[in-house]
Amino acid sequence: MSTSSLIFASSLVFVAVFISYYQKLGIEKEIIIGTARAVFQLMVVGYILHYIFSANNALFTLAMVAVMILVAGDNASKRGKEIPKIFYYVTFSIAVSAAVTLSLLILFGNIKFEPQQVIPVSGMIIGNSMVASGLSVSRLKDEIKNRQEEIEAYLALGATSRQAAQKVIKMSIKTGMMPTVDSMKTLGIVQLPGMMTGLILGGVDPITAVKYQIMVTFMLASTVAISCFTVTFLTYRTFFTKQHQLRQAF
Amino acid sequence: MEIELKNISYFRDGKYILKNVYFKFEKNGIYTVIGPSGAGKSTMLKLINRLIEPTEGAIFINGVEYKNIDVILLRRKIGMVFQRPFLFEGTVKENIELGPFLRGEKNIDALFYLEAVGLSKDYLFKDVNNLSGGEAQRVSIARALANSPEVLLLDEPTSSLDPTSASIIEELIKRLNREGIMVILVTHNMEQAKRIGDYTLFLYKGELIEARKTGEFFENPISEVSMLFLKGKLKEMIK
Incomplete structure (x- = not known):
């Protein structure tokens, strides 16, 4: 794609601005700022990736993955900002899911430990973990708040915190995983995923693109399950005291 | 069992919910708490x-501070x-077995506890969603009984029940108390307190105003606040 054709494509943003103006949505400024930020961020990332790819240094690659995890952790933890230490729990969960999934992919020979492969794949893993763990935390917080009396009824019967929270733990993990599971069901029929589309646009044979996409599907199933499970089990404890009491502060 | 509340206070959201309450539940009886x-x-x-921790003071169970008890x-x-009974999805039997099940016990005689609350064995495999309010509350009492408690704390168990169901629960409470x-x-419900309470504790704004034998309290309240409350003339009227 030439730079000039990309500039022409930018006119599509004005369609969004026009609709906002015409329907008095009042988000014209936000669309323009959002677009400018996206262009700037992608340009910066493009140059950083260009440098990392040409350097082909394992430390640079891992540093890039670490930055992605930290940013994702910061973003997902906003879903439960009232919860103490939530940033650490979310970031740890994303890191665990990324480490396990990436290691397995490298071990099975699906990808090589090269920046060109590790960084884009990590991006997909971390991005999905971020969304899934954020959803899990948010559901956990809401359910514990709404089911306070029910949980206390369990505790009063002699249940431990874990036993009393079991139902909401299940709900939270499921909530985080469901968008990925749902999208797996319609993959290729309702939606052609980004990676596959990108490969086909880049001239790769569709069969090869499909193989990669299947790998990505397996990878995302594992990554969201690990991150939702880890973040939910780390976080639910913060709602209880050591004496199996529901904290009153949340 | 003897329960001693030793000058307990509970402070939350900038105010005292309970303030310096001292009382000893020492005789087996029915204690009604009103206010x-x-x-x-x-x-x-x-x-x-x-379920919550006192901000000040301590609670003793048979002379042992309860922080030292598991x-x-x-x-x-x-x-x-x-x-609210808060029955969990499933059958009546599963609900009654829940307490012992949580500590790994199996083969619980759910029917025994069901009959203890005056329900027949026909209820054992009923889905809890098909129970009336009174039946659900009796199942929740049976569930608590399955833990073999020495004390039962009942938080307005009849407030959302019709008079007949409430009367059944009252009879059940009296029987359980007779059984120890x-x-x-x-x-x-003041009339309920009069009917079944051996002792009455009157709380007002977090303070224990009076704690006496029920008959004495209702016939001859000592404090002015108690008198006003019983006459329904306190600002925060009873429902």
């Missing part, structure tokens, strides 16, 4: 069940039934 809304009645029950064991010995279970009952 206007927000007086701290339910908070007192939650503190005894250790909390899970404490909650089994001091059962609590809430205003100490009962501490929070109620908004």
Whole structure:
């Protein structure tokens, strides 16, 4: 794609601005700022990736993955900002899911430990973990708040915190995983995923693109399950005291 | 069992919900806790069940500070039934077995506890969603009984029931007490307190104003606040 054709494509943003103006949505400024930020961020990332790819240094690659995890952790933890230490729990969960999934992919020979492969794949893993763990935390917080009396009824019967929270733990993990599971069901029929589309646009044979996409599907199933499970089990404890009491502060 | 509340206070959201309450539940009987809304009645029950922690003071069970007793064991010995029964999805049997099941016990005689609350074996495999309010509350009491408690804390168990169901629960409470279970009952219903209470504790704005034999309290209240409350002339009227 030439730079000039990309500039022409930018006119599509004005369609969004026009609709906002015409329907008095009042988000014209936000669309323009959002677009400018996206262009700037992608340009910066493009140059950083260009440098990392040409350097082909394992430390640079891992540093890039670490930055992605930290940013994702910061973003997902906003879903439960009232919860103490939530940033650490979310970031740890994303890191665990990324480490396990990436290691397995490298071990099975699906990808090589090269920046060109590790960084884009990590991006997909971390991005999905971020969304899934954020959803899990948010559901956990809401359910514990709404089911306070029910949980206390369990505790009063002699249940431990874990036993009393079991139902909401299940709900939270499921909530985080469901968008990925749902999208797996319609993959290729309702939606052609980004990676596959990108490969086909880049001239790769569709069969090869499909193989990669299947790998990505397996990878995302594992990554969201690990991150939702880890973040939910780390976080639910913060709602209880050591004496199996529901904290009153949340 | 003897439960001693030793100058307990509970402070939350910038105010005292309970303030410097001293009382000893020492004789097996039915203790009714009355007072206007927000007086701290339910908070007192939650503190005894250790669902919350006193901000000041201490609670002693048979002379031992309850912080030194395993909390899970404490909650089994001091059962609590809430205003809403909170039955869990499944059958009546599964609900009754829940307490013992949580500590790994199997082969519980659910029918024994079901009959103890006056329900027949036909109810055993009923889905809890098909129970009336009164039946559900009796199942929740049976569930608490399955832990073999020595004390039952009842937080307005009849407030949402029709008079017939409420009367069945009252008879059940009296029978359980005769069988040796100490009962501490929070109620908004003065007539109920008069009917079944051996002792009455009157709380107002978190303070224990009076604690006496029920007959004496209702016939001859000592404090002015108690008198006004019984005449229905306090600002925070009973429902």
